[in-house]
Amino acid sequence: MSESTITQPKTWRGTSIKDICGGKGPWSFTVTPLSPSKYHSVLYELPATLDGPPIPRVSKEPHLWHEDHVRMPFSTKNLFSVDEINIKERWKLIQDALKQPITNSKELESALKKYNRTLPNFGALHYFLHEELGEEESEQFFKNLLPNIISLALRLPELLPSGIPLLKQNHNRSLSMSQQQVSCILANAFLCTFPWKQNVAASYPGVNFVSLFSAFQREKRKDCVCEKLKCICNYFRRVTQNVPLGTITFERKFIPRSNMPRWDTLKNNLGNTRIHLDSEGTIEENGRGFLQVDFANKNIGGGVLAYGCVQEEIRFAICPELIAARLFVEQLGNGEAVIIIGTERFNSYTGYGDTFEWSGDYRDVTPRDIYGRLRTSVCVIDATMYHRPKEQFSGSQMIRELNKAYVGFHSRDPPPIAPVATGNWGCGAFRGSKQLKSLIQLIACAAAGRDMVYYSFGDTQLVEEFYYVHLFFGNNQITIAQLWRLLGQFASKNLSEDKLFSFIQQAHFESKNQPNKSIQTITKFFTKKTLDSPRSRNSSSPSKASQEKPVNNNKKEPAEIPMDLEENAVESLSPCSDDVVESSQPEESPYFKKLMVKVQSSAKKRSIEEKLPKTDLSRIFEMLDDEGNNCKETGEEHQVPLTEVIVHRSDVKQS
Template sequence: MKKFISGYLAFCTNHGQARCHSKMACKNDSSQVKACLNHPDVIGESRAGSSRETTDGSSPKRRHSQSSGNEATGSRQKPGAEARSGDTWGEGKLKSEPECHMQLDKLFANRQHTVLIDSPNAVESRWAGIERALKKLMHRGASVGDVEGAIKMYNPAHSMDWSFEALYTYVEKISKLENNFSNLISKMAKLALKLPELIQHPIPLLRQNCSHAITMSQEQISCLLANAFFCTFPHRNTRHAGSEYGNFPTINFSSLFAVRSPGTLEKLRALFHYFNTVTEEATKPIGLVTFERICIPPSQWPEWNKRMENMTNLHVCSKGFIEKEGKGMLQVDFASKFVGGGVLGRGLVQEEIRFIQCPELIVARLFTEKLADNECLKITGAQMYSNTAGYSDNFEWHSPHTDSTERDEWKRHYCQIVAIDALKFDDPRQQFTEKNIKRELLKAYVGFRKDPNIPTDYTPAVATGNWGCGAFKGDPMLKALIQMMAAAVAQRDLAYFTFENKKQAEDLQRMHALLKGHKMTVGKLYNLLQDYCKHYSHHHHKAKNVFDYISEKMGVRASQL
């Protein structure tokens, strides 16, 4: 239990971590994190030592009655007379303990005082309160109201503003054949309470500018996600500027419970299917998953105008999906800077859908700081639990998915997902600048770059598509060229999915064949893109699209493509 408390506090309370981080630079080891983060959080905490008022409101009591100054020598002295004993002279008695001792308040820990012993007078710790609340939910028959009451009990600051409308709607509308809510909540509460047993080491934060990996079991992930469902992570309920976790995604499910919409209902169907799977002994997953933050320092950034690589192979598919037809490849997550994007809110585009299909990805939000321009997050071994259909407003949970993907020597599924965030353009014209093209090239390269210790023959292709081309308003032709260039420098082939856009697939295939046929290098193509940016800035209302411009610069008319 004591090991658990240090680990729990490390990723739950995390007080003072930001102050310590600059001193510790990139040291992500558990001992550093433990030393920096081990501050208790208590329910009903008060200010020990800050008040001399007793619990009954009376004045403080002295441990011993104080003697009068006139009684110090045992006899009366005249005013002004001096008491004399040996070589000491003085008037009256100097106060000293224990005679002048004030009765102390009860000993317990708070944010200003760490107590390293177990005290019978200690205020109930946050975890003890959580245990008490979740044990009540383990009894069969728990309702949504019981879940709401339990969560609000140990999150009192949000008792008035958290809504559970989506959860009530779910129970009302989903048939009992699919949803045995009370039984599942009981199993989930039991899983959440295994935290002391399953998590006995502090979980390091994957901070910006530090490459670091975390490998954990699927059972550990399920336990952490059960705790996220029950909103047990303190200090993770806000991301306002200047807050302790302002640079991290949210992890508690409270934001999802408040969104009453058809999309939320479908998300909950998928998530409850996941929890039903991981709480059954026969279907409980037994493998591992690795989360790796990769940061490339400026000294290793490519000089794009000097790169001599030719385009690698490209397979364009108008049908199919990255997660299915791209099986076994490095699969691109069209990510938000805050990994998972709106998965615990209203979001339902490519990234959020992938996180709903594979809920183990959601746990990355617990420890992954916002991605910088030269960083990505790679997840190896995540399991797919649900089949879904549709996109955005048309999204729906379809059916359970049985993931038969083989596992590697570490018992991880052969599934690699890389989260890379594209720039969002309020004005689409902004993307046609050298600065923004270089940024997108770097981000794609960070995601695609292979492990330098692994030969090219053992490096899978990249499965991608229209990265950043939906709500972020990226140009699909430009983004395709950028990803081809990054893949060439990373020495990886590409599988490109256009999601039912047959014309785009044909145009992209012809452009790639043209570049390959002319042995176009990355450096030459980069220079052509810079020329196109100048052309676009002067003629953006009548500018050619980037494919037509490049083909004409290569001596090929658009009609010949």
């Protein structure tokens, strides 16, 4: 048999990519519009065409040294103490230092120290330029590439004359820039020109490359740090030779806990969410045209400017424009995600972690939308790190991860919306369970109305097991609410995490054989306060997902107490709030209405009371109110000021 007739083994399960795309290809999905507003800052003149770089927008009131904006290096308020007596504008020092001839890494380090008070030793940069690169490559760097980077950086007042708004916590805000403006930001980051203070560093990751230049203490990561520097140098070679013409949008999404879906009430049939599972391929290469998940750190970019070299750091290294987000995206809270549209890939690579290597230049042929953005959408969501992996099966942790994934996957765009391209989110160094995280992402996709394309990174067993459990969901018409209750039962069992799929199937059949078997519930997070809140009395109309009828409606099941396990509940907001996503819950639960009709019937009142759990009736009615999750939020999240809010729809889409 000839080699041409040998068929490759099938590595995927589920629905084909062709069918996922409806036979129209990956570019057929809805494009998120770009609309300038109070909550969407566009830093270039519209419309943007590809005839040339977009023209920078000049505002009447530039914000160059403002608490809600990035502190710009060229601001006249950016001062530097040369000595005990002399204080000069830092931008003038930057210009003077960088215009001097620089012929080696020691001179480069010395130049940067003229406008930075304290800098560590640039051991990694010295090693890269004089040991990793050949003599000819090093000479070309100082003769050609570095002068081009400096020229680009010094154009900052021209390319970003009005400043850069910060994307702060607990606000829905968007920011659009040209690729040329982003390249100017990164050139300044490479030369460490952005002013930085310790109190800011606690919540903003920082974009200056000083930490990458000094990442030389870990011998095993010395090589991958050099490979990341190769990615950066190739990026600057490209953008300084040919100015990029496109645009990029950075969107911060925030949904308060009070407006999250009630997972214990959603009737979406999980079998209706199509999935494509593949043990081969990568999100960035094979998920083109889809919503591509970045397995993020809460500080966007993670360790990209240090020793990190796993999924997020690699994605930021091969698409360096993502690194710019570290300048203006504040640390992510529990109910937040970031969507980045339009970033370009510049580098090819092989390996992972210690074996990561830059393998050459990459030409991104992704088509652009009508706004000049490449049709690449990156979804930045941070999973929880578990020091004790068993903790992830607690109710509070599962609902945190569900809410996080939902924020990232939810979209206000009309259908058809792109599927989610994801994988083993939070299952590496963060020690998450692959079985649990795959189910959490499936639930979030079902609630958000998206299909799911899952790349298991070589785990063929997970592909098979996940495929069959998804078939089980479809054949048995399992809903989100049913799976949520089954996950709650598993949390109370002393079973290993790899038994989750089999437990779900067994527990479902046992519940059918024993319909009156009680299900463990936790009620302490529902309080009478939430029933009396203004939002509860003036709730908006029910969402479609919340009104979806159960698939099996022949049997009337007794009302169950919802299992809400989030420990960090949220203070409910008034219905006039504009900066939050409207609640996805109905005004009144169908179960509550049915129960009230029965209670009002004196003939059946006694029998109903006998069927109810042995607990306080007032507590049950509190549980059955669909606004019961409007509790006070604690921890890292903060209540949104009602004067700074934006209308943001969050109706859960139907599966």
